[in-house]
Amino acid sequence: xxxxxxxxxxxxxxxxxxxxxxxxxxxxxxxxxxxxxxxxxxxxxxxxxxxxxxxxxxxxxxxxxxxxxxxxxxxxxxxxxxxxxxxxxxxxxxxx
Numbered sequence: 001x002x003x004x005x006x007x008x009x010x011x012x013x014x015x016x017x018x019x020x021x022x023x024x025x026x027x028x029x030x031x032x033x034x035x036x037x038x039x040x041x042x043x044x045x046x047x048x049x050x051x052x053x054x055x056x057x058x059x060x061x062x063x064x065x066x067x068x069x070x071x072x073x074x075x076x077x078x079x080x081x082x083x084x085x086x087x088x089x090x091x092x093x094x095x096x
Contacts, residue, residue, distance in 0.1 A: 007068075
């Protein structure tokens, strides 16, 4: 059960990624690396809050951490597929 509680951080990470992509569309292309840095920092902050918030009621901490790391792997795969395959985001990130 702790694994699925850790995996539940996906509920926050995916909308945060979509928010960052939306901001990427609004900002000039010069700020694309800054937006990626905000995305990395935000993912860490969200996961850190999820981890420290879950310490009070989770019994098996290593399995909980494994769930959070699996969520990071899933979100990373989602980010790569969305950013590299989607042609509009390729233009925003200046991929040729």
